[in-house]
Amino acid sequence: xxxxxxxxxxxxxxxxxxxxxxxxxxxxxxxxxxxxxxxxxxxxxxxxxxxxxxxxxxxxxxxxxxxxxxxxxxxxxxxxxxxxxxxxxxxxxxxxxxxxxxxxxxxxxxxxxxxxxxxxxxxxxxxxxxxxxxxxxxxxxxxxxxxxxxxxxxxxxxxxxxxxxxxxxxxxxxxxxxxxxxxxxxxxxxxxxxxxxxxxxxxxxxxxxxxxxxxxxxxxxxxxxxxxxxxxxxxxxxxxxxxxxxxxxxxxxxxxxxxxxxxxxxxxxxxxxxxx
Amino acid sequence: xxxxxxxxxxxxxxxxxxxxxxxxxxxxxxxxxxxxxxxxxxxxxxxxxxxxxxxxxxxxxxxxxxxxxxxxxxxxxxxxxxxxxxxxxxxxxxxxxxxxxxxxxxxxxxxxxxxxxxxxxxxxxxxxxxxxxxxxxxxxxxxxxxxxxxxxxxxxxxxxxxxxxxxxxxxxxxxxxxxxxxxxxxxxxxxxxxxxxxxxxxxxxxxx
Amino acid sequence: xxxxxxxxxxxxxxxxxxxxxxxxxxxxxxxxxxxxxxxxxxxxxxxxxxxxxxxxxxxxxxxxxxxxxxxxxxxxxxxxxxxxxxxxxxxxxxxxxxxxxxxxxxxxxxxxxxxxxxxxxxxxxxxxxxxxxxxxxxxxxxxxxxxxxxxxxxxxxxxxxxxxxxxxxxxxxxxxxxxxxxxxxxxxxxxxxxxxxxxxxxxxxxxxxxxxxxxxxxxxxxxxxxxxxxxxxxxxxxxxxxxxxxxxxxxxxxxxxxxxxxxxxxxxxxxxxxxxxxxxxxxxxxxxxxxxxxxxxxxxxxxxxxxxxxxxxxxxxxxxxxxxxxxxxxxxxxxxxxxxxxxxxxxxxxxxxxxxxxxxxx
Numbered sequence: 001x002x003x004x005x006x007x008x009x010x011x012x013x014x015x016x017x018x019x020x021x022x023x024x025x026x027x028x029x030x031x032x033x034x035x036x037x038x039x040x041x042x043x044x045x046x047x048x049x050x051x052x053x054x055x056x057x058x059x060x061x062x063x064x065x066x067x068x069x070x071x072x073x074x075x076x077x078x079x080x081x082x083x084x085x086x087x088x089x090x091x092x093x094x095x096x097x098x099x100x101x102x103x104x105x106x107x108x109x110x111x112x113x114x115x116x117x118x119x120x121x122x123x124x125x126x127x128x129x130x131x132x133x134x135x136x137x138x139x140x141x142x143x144x145x146x147x148x149x150x151x152x153x154x155x156x157x158x159x160x161x162x163x164x165x166x167x168x169x170x171x172x173x174x175x176x177x178x179x180x181x182x183x184x185x186x187x188x189x190x191x192x193x194x195x196x197x198x199x200x201x202x203x204x205x206x207x208x209x210x211x212x213x214x215x216x217x218x219x220x221x222x223x224x225x226x227x228x229x230x231x232x233x234x235x236x237x238x239x240x241x242x243x244x245x246x247x248x249x250x251x252x253x254x255x256x257x258x259x260x261x262x263x264x265x266x267x268x269x270x271x272x273x274x275x276x
Numbered sequence: 277x278x279x280x281x282x283x284x285x286x287x288x289x290x291x292x293x294x295x296x297x298x299x300x301x302x303x304x305x306x307x308x309x310x311x312x313x314x315x316x317x318x319x320x321x322x323x324x325x326x327x328x329x330x331x332x333x334x335x336x337x338x339x340x341x342x343x344x345x346x347x348x349x350x351x352x353x354x355x356x357x358x359x360x361x362x363x364x365x366x367x368x369x370x371x372x373x374x375x376x377x378x379x380x381x382x383x384x385x386x387x388x389x390x391x392x393x394x395x396x397x398x399x400x401x402x403x404x405x406x407x408x409x410x411x412x413x414x415x416x417x418x419x420x421x422x423x424x425x426x427x428x429x430x431x432x433x434x435x436x437x438x439x440x441x442x443x444x445x446x447x448x449x450x451x452x453x454x455x456x457x458x459x460x461x462x463x464x465x466x467x468x469x470x471x472x473x474x475x476x477x478x479x480x481x482x483x484x
Numbered sequence: 485x486x487x488x489x490x491x492x493x494x495x496x497x498x499x500x501x502x503x504x505x506x507x508x509x510x511x512x513x514x515x516x517x518x519x520x521x522x523x524x525x526x527x528x529x530x531x532x533x534x535x536x537x538x539x540x541x542x543x544x545x546x547x548x549x550x551x552x553x554x555x556x557x558x559x560x561x562x563x564x565x566x567x568x569x570x571x572x573x574x575x576x577x578x579x580x581x582x583x584x585x586x587x588x589x590x591x592x593x594x595x596x597x598x599x600x601x602x603x604x605x606x607x608x609x610x611x612x613x614x615x616x617x618x619x620x621x622x623x624x625x626x627x628x629x630x631x632x633x634x635x636x637x638x639x640x641x642x643x644x645x646x647x648x649x650x651x652x653x654x655x656x657x658x659x660x661x662x663x664x665x666x667x668x669x670x671x672x673x674x675x676x677x678x679x680x681x682x683x684x685x686x687x688x689x690x691x692x693x694x695x696x697x698x699x700x701x702x703x704x705x706x707x708x709x710x711x712x713x714x715x716x717x718x719x720x721x722x723x724x725x726x727x728x729x730x731x732x733x734x735x736x737x738x739x740x741x742x743x744x745x746x747x748x749x750x751x752x753x754x755x756x757x758x759x760x761x762x763x764x765x766x767x768x769x770x771x772x773x774x775x776x777x778x779x780x781x782x783x784x785x786x787x788x789x790x791x792x793x794x795x796x797x798x799x800x801x802x803x804x805x806x807x808x809x810x811x812x813x814x815x816x817x818x819x820x821x822x823x824x825x826x827x828x829x830x831x832x833x834x835x836x837x838x839x840x841x842x843x844x845x846x
Contacts, residue, residue, distance in 0.1 A: 014286050014343075015286065017286055017287060017288040017289065018289065033761075034761065034791065035758075035761045036754065036757040036758035036759075036760070036761045036762075037758075043285070043286070044285045045285065046284055046285055046332065046335045046336065046339055047283075047284075047285065047332075047335070048285065050332075060750075060787070060790075061786045061787075061789075061790055062750070062753050062782075062783035062784070062785075062786035062787045062790075063746075063750045063753075063783075064695050064746045064750070066695045067695060067700070067746060067747065067750060071700065077484040080480065080481050080484055081481060081484060083477075084477050084478070084481055087457060087473070087474065087477060088455050088456070088457050088474060089456050089457060090456045090457035090460055095473040095474075095476070095477050096476075096477045096480045096481065097336070097476060097477075097480060098336070098339065098340060098343070098480045099480050099481065099484065100343060100347065101484065102347065102349075103347065107480075109473075166703050166704055167703075167704040167705075167758070168704070169704070169762065171762060209702065209703065209704060221657070221703060221706075225703065225704040225705070225706065228652070228653070229653070229704070229705075229762075231651075232644075232646065232651040232652070232653055233762075235646065235647055235651075268657070
């Protein structure tokens with residue numbers, strides 16, 4: 001997702017109620033991203049010590065109002081239902097705190113960490129820098145392959161619950177850092193952070209285009225979308241995508257027929273260039 | 277005074293919300309009658325604490341009801357009945373009253389919530405006098421409750437609420453039996469936390 | 485260093501015929517290639533097009549289209565040279581569309597381009613049709629680093645440049661949006677002259693009393709149009725049988741055109757916006773025949789403005805398939821040393837945008 005834009009948007013009405021003189025005032029809502037889905041704010045749910053993400057789908061000025069209202073309502077409702085289903089099945093996704101489909105917003109659990117995309121690129125960038133010095137030396141890709149495996153497992157677990165994400169990219173996966181071990185505060189972080197850049201739990205987010213489906217075709221398209229997003233976002237790590245598929249196969253019993261279907265979907269992708 | 281002023285995020289500051297907990301309430305019959313007769317002096321949300329697991333649980337319902345009030349889409353007579361209905365995971369109103377409302381002779385511990393929307397004529401409340409007015413308001417509510425609710429006042433905390441919770445009932449109401457996300461958690465505290473998440477989520481998705 | 489990089493003025497002739505338009509154009513690049521600091525300018529010297537139009541209710545078939553291109557090639561080429569005021573001796577290279585496109589028409593134009601190259605003793609440059617659209621769009625609009633929506637009768641792609649390639653972020657999972665519109669035009673027997681999409685656009689301006697419910701099919705940055713076409717065709721049949729719209733009143737062909745445009749363009753804008761969010765760009769460039777549609781341009785503009793950016797689009801001279809874009813993209817490649825040898829000067833129906841190594845960009 002893009003970094004926060006500089007120009008201001010009117011916030012949704014729900015974020016305009018402030019307790020001015022209140023002693024318990026918390027930081028005002030901050031705009032985190034303007035994704036295509038809508039805007040994501042960081043704010044609080046009920047109490048100031050409970051951070052939450054507020055997803056707001058503003059009316060789209062370009063869209064016919066009838067179509068816009070229909071899509072906004074249906075998508076928020078569907079997103080909330082899918083999240084509940086995943087959460088109950090034990091897939092790592094944000095919990096839903098409150099929804100107002102007509103007003104176009106939903107409050108969700110705030111997931112700590114950064115997008116997988118950022119971590120992969122940070123890691124690749126660092127390795128490249130090192131490569132310049134030691135020419136020809138094989139770099140150790142184990143941490144990256146390990147992350148790919150966790151990505152595959154997360155997608156496998158998702159598909160097992162009968163949900164397809166619809167917009168799988170490395171931007172829509174958070175890497176949630178493991179909770180700090182009790183007692184340890186700020187010790188020799190510099191060294192650790194470098195090694196731990198790819199550590200953490202993969203949490204799937206942004207279910208705005210998700211649907212409930214058990215079909216091989218839909219699951220394969222889900223993987224295909226991820227594969228292409230991966231290739232375009234991380235061209236240098238494209239070949240490691242095989243690890244994602246391998247762990248997907250291990251994590252999900254019905255994976256083999258999905259992977260066969262994925263071949264078909266890829267073929268169709270190539271055939272689509274038939275006409276100019 | 278055991279009547280707490282509850283400050284909820286994303287609620288207009290002109291709305292005042294108060295909450296209290298009474299244990300071992302002896303006159304549930306009387307209180308229930310006041311609700312049935314729509315006695316305007318008893319505009320409270322009376323919630324059976326045995327169907328509730330935490331403070332967050334209650335606050336979620338209160339927030340949801342106020343949001344419905346702000347949207348102008350109340351499905352029940354007022355914001356207080358809407359709070360009780362908001363505790364449900366479906367739109368069955370009678371069911372919600374039965375499960376989370378006051379049941380004569382059965383309800384033992386009672387959560388009381390009072391929401392005071394801004395006065396109809398906007399000029400009435402000015403910042404200068406607001407604080408003292410609020411204090412008077414809070415005292416008046418507390419006096420009224422103490423006079424009419426025969427129970428032991430207790431703070432509205434997780435610890436107090438946990439003592440009242442009837443877990444089998446809550447698990448049934450919120451479909452928490454046989455849920456993979458819970459069954460695989462070994463740690464009881466983690467499981468409680470996840471149950472709270474699922475309860476809040478179930479309420480948030482009511483009617484979707 | 486080859487000779488071309490030393491020339492201050494470079495001229496290419498481009499030949500396009502991957503679908504029903506035969507286009508030949510001449511482009512001039514001016515500027516010093518050997519000095520990295522100097523900027524080169526492009527100037528269109530001529531841009532001639534002749535379109536094969538099939539009767540209403542029909543599409544253009546490869547065989548007939550190829551025959552058209554063969555019949556008109558010499559006429560169009562002579563016109564292009566005359567308009568440009570250049571002779572064969574001024575041309576540095578002959579560019580042609582290698583693909584993607586329809587086999588027979590592509591082949592006809594490739595044969596003609598080879599003939600010119602041999603006749604004039606000039607190098608040949610095979611060009612990817614999609615890359616032609618993108619480069620021409622960038623040159624005309626000045627969009628530096630846009631997300632590109634490429635929409636035509638045969639392609640629907642959302643593209644962004646990264647590391648020497650035009651990478652495809654999203655595309656149609658079945659038929660192209662232009663194909664959906666063209667086939668819908670046939671269902672209503674809308675004229676193919678000058679283009680079915682143009683006539684749908686004009687008709688849609690009279691509709692809009694109701695928005696008819698059509699499926700909305702977006703998956704990630706991809707989308708699908710075949711389900712919408714099926715439903716639109718069903719609605720067209722219902723309309724002819726006197727069916728009523730959601731408000732209980734009969735609806736018209738104009739209402740159908742309006743609803744179809746509103747739905748499919750909303751999908752296109754949505755996937756484009758998603759790609760922009762993904763790569764962090766606020767510029768969008770629309771290319772391809774459907775890109776002429778002013779409603780699409782307006783919707784895209786509203787989206788881009790909402791994101792603090794802007795939309796870049798060209799008019800029908802450059803949006804619709806043309807020879808000048810092939811000349812321009814071909815010359816860009818030629819200036820980096822790219823050549824297509826005579827024995828390798830084939831064409832191909834399948835040629836993905838991301839197969840081209842884009843050496844001329846940083």
